Every structure is written in C-alpha cells, then in structure tokens.
Amino acid sequence: MTQRSNNEHPESFMALFSRMPIASMLTRVSDSRVLAINLAFERLFGWTNADVLDKSSDQIELWSSPQQRQQLLDLFARNSRVTQFECQLACRNTNLKTCLVYVESIGINGDVCRLSMAHDISDRIAAEQALKLSETKFSLLFQQAPEPYALFDKKTACFIEINQSFTELFGFQPEDVIGKTAKDINFWKDMDARPAVIEKLLREGRLRSHPADFLTKDGRVLHCEVSSNFIEVENHSRTLSSFKDVTARRQAELALRASEDKFVKAFKSSPDAISISDMATGAFLDINESFTRLTGYSEAEAIGRRENELDIWSNSHERRSLLQALGREGRVSMREMQLNHRSGRSLIVSVSAERVQLDGRDCILLTCRDITEQKLIEARIKHQASHDALTDLPNRLLLHDRLQQHLGLLERHQLHCALMFFDLDHFKHINDSLGHSRGDAVLQEIATRLLDELRKTDTVARLGGDEFVVLLTGLKGSSTEIVRQVRNTAEKLRQALAAPMEVEGHTLQLGCSIGIALAPEHGDNPDDLLKRADIALYQVKASGRDGIAFFEQQMQIAASQRLTLETDLRQALQNEEFCLHYQPQMDASSQRIIGAEALIRWQHPERGLVGPGAFMEVLEESGQILAAGSWVLHEGCRFIARLLEQRRIDPQQFCLSINISPRQFRQSGFVDEVAAAISQHGIPAQALKLEITEGMVIQNVNDTIAKMHQLRNLGIRFAIDDFGTGYSSLSYLKRLPVDLLKIDQSFIRDCTRDGNDAEIVRAIIAMARSLNMDLIAEGVETGQQLAFLLEQGCSNYQGYLFSPAVTEDAFCQLLAGR
Numbered sequence: 001m002t003q004r005s006n007n008e009h010p011e012s013f014m015a016l017f018s019r020m021p022i023a024s025m026l027t028r029v030s031d032s033r034v035l036a037i038n039l040a041f042e043r044l045f046g047w048t049n050a051d052v053l054d055k056s057s058d059q060i061e062l063w064s065s066p067q068q069r070q071q072l073l074d075l076f077a078r079n080s081r082v083t084q085f086e087c088q089l090a091c092r093n094t095n096l097k098t099c100l101v102y103v104e105s106i107g108i109n110g111d112v113c114r115l116s117m118a119h120d121i122s123d124r125i126a127a128e129q130a131l132k133l134s135e136t137k138f139s140l141l142f143q144q145a146p147e148p149y150a151l152f153d154k155k156t157a158c159f160i161e162i163n164q165s166f167t168e169l170f171g172f173q174p175e176d177v178i179g180k181t182a183k184d185i186n187f188w189k190d191m192d193a194r195p196a197v198i199e200k201l202l203r204e205g206r207l208r209s210h211p212a213d214f215l216t217k218d219g220r221v222l223h224c225e226v227s228s229n230f231i232e233v234e235n236h237s238r239t240l241s242s243f244k245d246v247t248a249r250r251q252a253e254l255a256l257r258a259s260e261d262k263f264v265k266a267f268k269s270s271p272d273a274i275s276i277s278d279m280a281t282g283a284f285l286d287i288n289e290s291f292t293r294l295t296g297y298s299e300a301e302a303i304g305r306r307e308n309e310l311d312i313w314s315n316s317h318e319r320r321s322l323l324q325a326l327g328r329e330g331r332v333s334m335r336e337m338q339l340n341h342r343s344g345r346s347l348i349v350s351v352s353a354e355r356v357q358l359d360g361r362d363c364i365l366l367t368c369r370d371i372t373e374q375k376l377i378e379a380r381i382k383h384q385a386s387h388d389a390l391t392d393l394p395n396r397l398l399l400h401d402r403l404q405q406h407l408g409l410l411e412r413h414q415l416h417c418a419l420m421f422f423d424l425d426h427f428k429h430i431n432d433s434l435g436h437s438r439g440d441a442v443l444q445e446i447a448t449r450l451l452d453e454l455r456k457t458d459t460v461a462r463l464g465g466d467e468f469v470v471l472l473t474g475l476k477g478s479s480t481e482i483v484r485q486v487r488n489t490a491e492k493l494r495q496a497l498a499a500p501m502e503v504e505g506h507t508l509q510l511g512c513s514i515g516i517a518l519a520p521e522h523g524d525n526p527d528d529l530l531k532r533a534d535i536a537l538y539q540v541k542a543s544g545r546d547g548i549a550f551f552e553q554q555m556q557i558a559a560s561q562r563l564t565l566e567t568d569l570r571q572a573l574q575n576e577e578f579c580l581h582y583q584p585q586m587d588a589s590s591q592r593i594i595g596a597e598a599l600i601r602w603q604h605p606e607r608g609l610v611g612p613g614a615f616m617e618v619l620e621e622s623g624q625i626l627a628a629g630s631w632v633l634h635e636g637c638r639f640i641a642r643l644l645e646q647r648r649i650d651p652q653q654f655c656l657s658i659n660i661s662p663r664q665f666r667q668s669g670f671v672d673e674v675a676a677a678i679s680q681h682g683i684p685a686q687a688l689k690l691e692i693t694e695g696m697v698i699q700n701v702n703d704t705i706a707k708m709h710q711l712r713n714l715g716i717r718f719a720i721d722d723f724g725t726g727y728s729s730l731s732y733l734k735r736l737p738v739d740l741l742k743i744d745q746s747f748i749r750d751c752t753r754d755g756n757d758a759e760i761v762r763a764i765i766a767m768a769r770s771l772n773m774d775l776i777a778e779g780v781e782t783g784q785q786l787a788f789l790l791e792q793g794c795s796n797y798q799g800y801l802f803s804p805a806v807t808e809d810a811f812c813q814l815l816a817g818r
C-alpha cells in the first residue's frame with residue numbers, strides 16, 4: 001500500500017489543501033472521521049467545516065447512495081487509491097452533483113488519511129445527456145419526418161442515412177443506398193446537372209428549394225425541390241438534404257400552361273366566333289378571327305366598344321334574356337339568336353356563353369356559330385316532311401296537325417269546320433294514257449285551282465295520287481246554313497276543276513267526286529273525320545262519280561258492312577268456299593255448245609250460293625281478286641282437263657272463257673302464271689279464252705297489248721267483254737290481238753224493242769266483221785232476241801234462253817244432251 005506522507009510539513013500541506021481548486025476532503029482512515037474539507041468543497045457542496053469536522057463521513061449526508069460509498073471504500077481498501085470513480089454526491093441543499101472521485105492515501109501527523117477529491121462533472125454529464133437527447137431527437141425527427149431526408153457524408157458524398165419518407169418516395173431501402181453515392185444508385189435523372197448544384201451548395205453553404213429531377217428505384221422521374229445544409233454529427237461533417245416531390249404540382253403547372261396555350265390557340269383558330277366582353281359594360285375585350293368573319297367587325301373596330309354600340313344583336317329582348325340566364329345559371333348553351341352582320345345582313349347563330357373571371361373582372365366568354373344555312377336546310381326538310389313534293393301543298397301529316405288544332409278551337413269559339421275529300425274521276429286513265437309527266441301537270445293545275453278558289457285560312461292538302469283534301473275552317477251558323485255554305489263551296493270547287501285545262505298540248509276535262517264530313521257533327525278527331533269524308537266519297541264514286549255527298553250514318557253502316565264482307569271473303573278464300581259455275585255458249589246455227597263462260601260463285605255457309613255481284617267489287621278493292629283470280633284460272637284449267645280426260649269435248653271446238661279482272665291482268669307475273677297454269681294442267685292453250693274489258697285496255701294500252709301478244713304467242717285467245725259499253729274505238733281495237741267481241745247484254749236486252757240498241761248491235765256486228773273477229777252475244781233470254789241476232793248474222797250466243805251458269809255436273813249433262 002503506498003501512502004504519501006505529509007508529516008514533515010503538515011501546515012504547508014493544509015494550506016495547500018485548503019487552496020486546492022478541486023473539492024477535497026481529508027478523512028482519518030482509522031475512524032473515518034473528517035479532518036478537513038477545503039474551500040472548493042464548501043463551494044461545490046455547500047457544506048462547511050463546521051458541518052462536517054470530526055464527523056464520520058457516513059454521518060454527513062454527502063452520499064446519495066450508501067452502496068456507492070461502500071463500493072468506493074472497498075476499492076480504496078483494495079488498492080489504497082481510487083481514480084475516476086463516478087458517483088453522485090449530495091450538496092447541503094440536497095442537490096446532487098455527479099463527480100469523478102479520486103482518493104489517495106496520505107499520512108498526516110502520523111494518521112493514515114484519505115484525501116478524497118471530487119471533480120464535478122455534472123455540467124459535462126448534463127451536456128453529454130443534452131447532446132445525446134438532441135441526437136436522439138434529431139434521429140427521431142430525421143426518421144419520423146414527413147418529408148424525405150437523406151444524410152450524406154460531406155467528403156465522400158455517400159449516403160449515411162435515409163428516412164422512411166425517402167424510402168416511400170424513391171423506393172430505396174437503407175441497404176440500397178447507405179455507403180453508396182447518388183451516382184452509384186443512379187439517383188439523379190441528369191447526372192450532368194449535379195455538379196452545378198453541389199457547387200451552389202458549397203458556395204452558399206446551403207440550398208433552398210432547388211429544382212432537380214431524380215429517378216426512383218423503379219426508374220420513374222420525380223420532379224423535386226431539394227434543400228440542403230451542412231451539419232456536424234458526431235464530429236463528422238454531413239450534408240442533410242430534404243426532397244419535396246413537386247411532380248404533381250409541376251404536372252399541374254404544365255397542364256395549366258398547356259391548357260392556357262390550348263385556350264389561346266382554340267380562341268384564335270376556332271371556327272366559331274369567340275368574344276370576351278366585360279360583363280358590367282358589355283365592352284369587347286378580345287375577339288377572334290372567326291368573330292370578324294361572322295360579324296364583319298375587325299379587332300380594331302370591336303375591342304373597347306360595347307355590343308349595343310355595334311348593334312350586333314337583332315333582338316334586344318334576346319340579348320336581355322341571354323344576360324338574365326347568364327346571371328341566373330352562370331352559363332348558356334346553344335341558344336338560338338339573331339345576329340346583325342356589319343353589312344346589315346341578318347344571321348341565325350347558336351350562342352353559348354359562360355361567365356368567367358379574367359384578371360379579377362367579371363367577363364362573358366361568348367361563342368357563336370353561324371347556323372343560318374343549317375336552319376334553312378332544317379326549315380326545308382321540315383317543310384318537305386310536311387308538304388307534298390309535287391304540289392307543295394300540305395301533306396297528310398300537316399293536314400292532320402291543322403285539323404287537330406282547329407278541332408281544339410271549335411268548341412271554345414262555337415265554330416264548325418268541313419273536310420272535303422276529293423278524288424279525280426278516271427285520273428288513272430290520264431296517267432296511263434298520257435304519261436306521268438302530264439299526270440303531274442294535271443295534279444299541279446288542280447292544286448292551283450283549289451287554292452285560287454279558297455281563302456288563305458282554309459287548307460288544301462294532297463294525300464297522294466289524285467287524293468286532295470280541303471279543310472274549310474271558321475264556319476258559323478245553324479247546321480242547315482253550314483251544310484248550304486259547304487255545299488256551295490264544294491260545288492264551286494267542282495266546277496273550277498271541271499273547267500277544261502290545257503296540259504302540254506292536250507285539252508282535258510276532269511270530273512271529280514267529293515265526300516264531305518263536318519266537325520264536330522261527324523267526328524271530333526282527325527282520323528274519324530278523314531275516314532268519314534272518305535266514306536262519303538266512296539258513296540259518290542259508287543253512285544257514278546262526279547258528285548258531292550255529305551257523310552251520313554247510313555254510309556258508315558255500309559262501310560262497316562263492306563269491311564265485314566272483306567274479312568269474310570278472306571276467310572272464304574282460306575276455307576275454299578268459292579266454286580265455278582259454267583254458262584254454255586251456243587252456236588245457234590248448229591245448235592252445238594261451242595264453249596262456256598266460267599263464273600265464280602261463293603258457297604256461303606249461311607247465305608247459300610252467292611253471286612259475284614255481291615262481292616266482286618270488294619274483292620277488287622281489297623286486292624283479294626289476285627288470289628281469287630288465280631284460283632279461278634287454275635280451277636278453269638282443271639275443269640277443261642277433266643272434260644278432255646272424260647272426252648266430253650273436242651279441244652278444237654270447245655273453249656272456256658275466264659273473266660280476268662283489271663288488277664289481275666296488270667300484275668307483273670300474269671303472263672307467266674297463265675303459261676304455268678296451262679302447262680301444269682296439261683291443257684291446249686286454245687281451249688282457254690281470257691275475257692278482258694274495254695276499260696282495262698284503255699287504261700294502259702301499250703302494256704296491255706304487249707301482254708296480250710305474249711299470251712297470244714302461247715296460243716291463248718282473247719275476248720273483249722261488255723263490248724259497246726265503253727270506248728269501242730276502232731283505232732285501238734285494230735291494234736289488239738283480239739279474237740272475239742262479246743256484245744254486252746244491255747244492248748241485247750232491248751234490241752228487239754229499242755231501235756238505238758238494235759242499231760248499236762248492228763254496228764258492233766259490222767265492226768267485228770270488218771276486223772275479222774268472232775262475235776258472241778251475251779244475255780240472250782228470248783227467242784226474238786236470238787232471231788234478231790241471227791238476222792244480223794250473229795249466231796253465237798249465251799244466255800238464259802239456253803241455260804244460266806250451272807254446276808259442272810249440270811254442264812256435263814248439257815254437253816251430253818247435245
């Protein structure tokens with residue numbers, strides 16, 4: 001054990017002791033009593049010599065921890081000295097001081113003493129703790145910071161640390177970057193830009209929001225603002241950089257710039273006229289070229305001037321309403337307005353406008369598109385949709401509309417109106433014989449004549465073909481007065497149409513039939529009224545045309561009966577309720593049956609056998625004649641085939657006449673159908689004769705003749721039925737490949753009593769002879785009639801005198817009887 005001895009100069013030691021700058025205490029080892037403390041001790045701990053002298057060190061409350069004291073004493077006992085023993089010592093005021101305690105053993109006045117020196121390190125510890133705390137805080141802040149941070153070594157430029165946000169933004173994990181440079185990890189988008197940035201950092205000592213582009217771990221470019229500072233961490237110079245991702249902002253800025261560019265481009269080069277004007281004053285702030293084109297005003301003329309100064313809008317109320325809508329809704333879309341061109345020309349424009357803020361000013365951004373042309377086209381299309389192309393009269397649609405409107409007003413104003421349905425008698429003949437262009441000219445002339453005769457408030461419409469409708473409106477008075485007024489007008493119109501007209505060198509005279517329905521008497525809706533006027537028209541046509549008829553309830557009944565009949569006939573065709581009866585045709589000189597006429601009958605389930613007079617017209621009108629006619633043709637052929645098979649007739653001397661309706665003859669496949677029928681049933685063509693009427697030929701002479709020739713070439717023969725009742729013109733008769741003329745029964749009926757009829761019969765016989773045609777008289781009922789015919793040289797006849805039309809069986813018996 002070493003021990004310093006101060007025995008020789010204890011006074012000088014004590015003087016030295018008391019002035020020692022380090023807080024010291026002398027304690028006798030043997031009894032642990034305090035011998036002295038020095039000034040520095042008093043200063044440091046606040047204890048005075050009076051407090052401690054001669055007290056055992058454990059009696060003074062210097063030690064905050066008895067364990068520490070014991071530890072120190074143990075150390076001292078082992079080594080006779082202690083160095084740098086860190087412990088906490090209590091001051092008189094109970095504050096604690098962290099000290100490094102050194103203990104030496106010295107001898108004083110023969111006593112072994114402990115010289116304990118306490119070096120106060122409280123401040124250093126506090127500073128160290130503060131530093132540690134600050135570093136912890138920094139590390140915490142660094143790691144937890146919401147902004148991406150990276151710490152670089154200033155010298156090597158290697159990453160030292162990155163925070164979580166950095167990882168989240170750039171995708172790099174600490175292990176990807178730490179110890180590597182930005183270059184190593186390809187961090188800069190443009191590595192060449194880096195030196196300038198570093199140079200700026202070094203020059204200015206820091207960077208503030210410096211723009212730079214970086215690459216994420218997966219290669220995406222991020223636009224960032226970098227801020228950097230140099231800091232000292234644990235005695236190392238570091239560069240602390242933060243990164244602010246401004247990619248979205250940059251993109252938004254770019255997008256905004258692009259959109260501004262686009263706006264400017266769109267504004268300048270838009271085909272639509274665009275203007276920006278001050279909302280408060282109406283003064284133009286900017287206009288584009290299209291605006292100049294549309295309005296005629298140049299930039300110099302328009303900018304700074306107000307809209308109403310330039311008098312751009314034709315209607316001030318339109319402009320007012322536009323501004324009101326803008327004020328209310330903030331925008332207006334595709335509003336139609338009238339615009340004045342500088343030249344005074346009026347244009348229709350489609351206007352869209354929006355309230356916008358420009359430089360804090362309330363403005364109107366207004367777009368105009370010229371739709372004048374489009375409007376004209378629309379108007380034309382609308383007109384075309386509601387007007388007849390040939391006459392420019394309202395069509396069915398518009399008539400319907402107007403009628404609807406007028407019907408709505410009738411009750412309120414105690415008014416009446418009349419609907420007149422016109423049909424030009426035999427107009428089809430004109431079309432067929434003179435051609436469609438002349439037919440069109442006639443229709444135009446009719447339209448003009450009707451319009452000339454009527455008031456502006458009345459409507460003349462064309463429904464198609466030769467169907468015209470006149471709507472007389474605003475009729476007042478009692479029912480009788482109205483009927484009189486309407487009848488007078490109808491008569492006036494009929495006469496106007498009946499006046500001769502010159503059409504391309506032809507003088508024509510047309511009769512017309514007029515059916516009239518009155519509203520509200522005959523209906524309160526357009527469809528009913530049209531239907532009823534049509535029913536009345538039908539009545540006129542049925543009773544010989546060229547007349548006027550008002551609708552009557554009775555007609556409606558007839559019309560509905562006709563409809564029922566039509567339905568029943570359709571059913572009859574399906575159920576095969578038709579049959580043929582055959583009327584023998586005789587040669588009076590030889591008393592032989594030379595042929596027969598096939599006549600259709602309807603074996604009605606309730607009414608029994610019904611003759612064609614009761615249904616032929618409806619078959620014709622409804623178009624069912626095509627199916628019925630085809631059935632007759634085939635049934636007639638089957639009849640001939642059976643007679644031939646049963647050897648009841650000689651094909652050279654027997655011929656079956658079949659009536660062909662006009663519609664049936666006109667249909668396009670007629671020739672083929674007849675050819676197919678004769679070949680299908682295996683009968684000689686000359687055993688078949690087709691009866692056509694004069695009227696049928698006259699309707700379309702050229703087509704009829706062509707078809708007749710085609711059939712004639714097959715060997716089929718023709719008879720002209722009801723000859724003498726129609727035109728009976730030699731000129732066309734000569735051109736027809738006809739074999740036989742049938743003298744109509746109306747002449748035969750009275751030929752023995754009426755000189756005129758007798759004359760007509762003589763003339764027909766003479767005509768047939770001169771044309772080298774065969775003759776047959778129909779409807780011969782008496783011996784006198786036959787005698788007259790024989791006298792005139794006509795021996796062929798059919799009629800009740802010999803036999804009415806009979807069933808096949810009965811006909812076979814007649815054949816057998818001969």
Ligand SMILES: Nc1nc2c(ncn2[C@@H]2O[C@@H]3COP(=O)(O)O[C@H]4[C@@H](O)[C@H](n5cnc6c(=O)[nH]c(N)nc65)O[C@@H]4COP(=O)(O)O[C@H]3[C@H]2O)c(=O)[nH]1
Binds near residue numbers: 599658745778800805
């Ligand atoms: N008073 C009188 N009448 C006589 C006499 N002899 C014959 N009749 C009738 O006169 C009509 C002659 O036929 P139509 O002139 O071709 O006139 C026919 C014809 O135009 C048409 N018709 C008849 N069957 C057919 C057919 O299958 N197809 C077509 N398209 N029309 C037919 O119906 C019309 C009427 O036929 P039906 O009623 O059968 O009337 C037949 C016949 O029964 C007589 O001595 N005195």
